Amino acid sequence: MQADANAAAPPAGHGPAQPLSAGAGAPLTGRMRPPGDKSISHRALILGLLAKGRTTIEGLLEGDDVLRTAAACAALGAKVERLGPGAWRVDGCGVGSLLEPKDTLDFGNAGTGTRLMMGVVGGHAMTATFDGDASLRKRPMRRILDPLTQMGVRVVSEAEGGRCPVTLRGTSEPAPIEYRTPVPSAQLKSAILLAGLNSPGRTVVIETEASRNHTEKMLAYFGASVTSAPDGAHGRRITLEGRPELTARDVIVPADPSSGAFALVGALIIPGSDVVIEGMMMNPLRIGLITTLIEMGGAIETLNPRIEGGEDVADLRVRHSALHGVDVPAERAPSMIDEYPVLAVAAAFATGETRMRGLAELRVKESDRLAAVAAGLDAAGVANRIEGDDLIVTGGAGAVRGGGMVATHLDHRIAMSFLVMGLASQQPMSIDDASMIATSFPTFRPDMERLGARFSAA
Ligand code: S3P
Numbered sequence: 001m002q003a004d005a006n007a008a009a010p011p012a013g014h015g016p017a018q019p020l021s022a023g024a025g026a027p028l029t030g031r032m033r034p035p036g037d038k039s040i041s042h043r044a045l046i047l048g049l050l051a052k053g054r055t056t057i058e059g060l061l062e063g064d065d066v067l068r069t070a071a072a073c074a075a076l077g078a079k080v081e082r083l084g085p086g087a088w089r090v091d092g093c094g095v096g097s098l099l100e101p102k103d104t105l106d107f108g109n110a111g112t113g114t115r116l117m118m119g120v121v122g123g124h125a126m127t128a129t130f131d132g133d134a135s136l137r138k139r140p141m142r143r144i145l146d147p148l149t150q151m152g153v154r155v156v157s158e159a160e161g162g163r164c165p166v167t168l169r170g171t172s173e174p175a176p177i178e179y180r181t182p183v184p185s186a187q188l189k190s191a192i193l194l195a196g197l198n199s200p201g202r203t204v205v206i207e208t209e210a211s212r213n214h215t216e217k218m219l220a221y222f223g224a225s226v227t228s229a230p231d232g233a234h235g236r237r238i239t240l241e242g243r244p245e246l247t248a249r250d251v252i253v254p255a256d257p258s259s260g261a262f263a264l265v266g267a268l269i270i271p272g273s274d275v276v277i278e279g280m281m282m283n284p285l286r287i288g289l290i291t292t293l294i295e296m297g298g299a300i301e302t303l304n305p306r307i308e309g310g311e312d313v314a315d316l317r318v319r320h321s322a323l324h325g326v327d328v329p330a331e332r333a334p335s336m337i338d339e340y341p342v343l344a345v346a347a348a349f350a351t352g353e354t355r356m357r358g359l360a361e362l363r364v365k366e367s368d369r370l371a372a373v374a375a376g377l378d379a380a381g382v383a384n385r386i387e388g389d390d391l392i393v394t395g396g397a398g399a400v401r402g403g404g405m406v407a408t409h410l411d412h413r414i415a416m417s418f419l420v421m422g423l424a425s426q427q428p429m430s431i432d433d434a435s436m437i438a439t440s441f442p443t444f445r446p447d448m449e450r451l452g453a454r455f456s457a458a
Pocket of ligand 1 (some may be wrong): 184185188191211337338361
């Protein structure tokens with residue numbers, strides 16, 4: 001991989017902890033474009049590796065997570081070059097023609113990169129070791145290893161409980177399987193489909209709750225034969241024909257709704273705010289937060305809806321609003337799984353109770369997000385409780401005491417969510433470490449400051 005501006009900085013989480021505070025001040029006003037979508041950025045690089053020829057990518061998220069995937073693609077034989085800000089080029093190898101990596105694939109904090117690449121390696125006759133930081137080493141990989149084993153992949157070694165470091169021996173003849181995913185996870189679905197690419201038959205993944213569909217869409221865009229049909233009330237049945245000839249394509253990455261979420265909630269809770277968030281991806285499987293905030297009374301206007309890079313995209317005008325509590329159904333969780341921490345912040349400023357149902361998967365993200373959010377709310381003086389897998393927040397009707405120090409547990413979204421809370425609470429909020437923000441949103445601080453946010457060293 002060619003040297004790039006980011007290569008000089010230490011990878012996220014590897015330097016000293018960077019405490020940071022956010023305090024109330026000016027309203028948020030003006031326009032901002034969130035960085036490229038993290039899910040699509042990982043997939044664009046990986047499909048670039050798996051296609052023959054030259055893939056170009058515009059708007060790639062240059063966060064640490066995605067740079068790890070770029071490095072892994074290079075380790076598996078692709079030529080990966082950065083041409084300019086967000087502009088990348090991948091000369092791919094083609095399915096079946098990857099190289100065995102010489103060293104451990106170190107994915108840092110990135111669950112998506114790790115799990116998708118386990119699928120890629122699983123479909124090739126090579127041995128590779130996957131590892132990452134302390135957060136990644138806690139995350140469950142058994143959910144990926146189980147279906148891959150059924151496909152003929154051998155788990156050479158794993159840490160206790162199916163965790164990283166994991167060494168896999170892939171196969172050039174992955175068995176075609178039909179697999180019903182036990183948890184709604186796009187990472188799991190994607191790992192199986194990516195392994196199935198080199199299968200001589202048909203790979204079928206059935207999910208009871210539809211998860212984000214970027215892998216299916218991008219596989220089709222690169223020339224694979226893949227179909228997705230409804231299955232049950234909320235599910236999908238995805239069918240992939242093995243051994244397609246993937247052809248390199250040009251990919252435009254839309255703005256990440258999971259990153260745009262911070263300015264969105266900030267504008268809703270900070271009096272006087274009026275912002276336009278540009279180019280937000282509006283894929284129906286990603287916009288559960290927007291649906292929920294509108295139900296809560298949020299003034300969110302959709303402007304200029306259009307298609308960009310094969311995805312629905314729009315600009316959102318967001319104004320300060322008096323929010324009220326709602327009941328968020330469990331079946332909405334996959335479409336907003338990364339947005340619950342910041343939704344909990346919005347709920348803290350609402351009038352009445354917000355119940356968020358069915359959050360079991362939050363316990364196995366970059367941190368145990370259910371526990372981390374509850375602890376952050378406690379630190380800010382916000383009444384909350386966990387009942388089973390539900391989180392219930394009692395809002396302060398526009399007033400939150402704040403003033404706490406939040407433990408971020410190497411979790412970028414916990415860090416950004418509680419900084420946003422501090423922009424509207426009576427006393428500033430502090431977080432113990434802002435360095436992980438670079439995994440998904442390296443320009444969070446300057447982008448939010450341009451809108452009027454105030455941060456200071458804690
Ligand atoms: C992602 C899927 C989600 C999400 C993660 C990105 C993806 O994880 O939390 O940030 O790009 O496929 P799960 O698939 O495990 O729910």
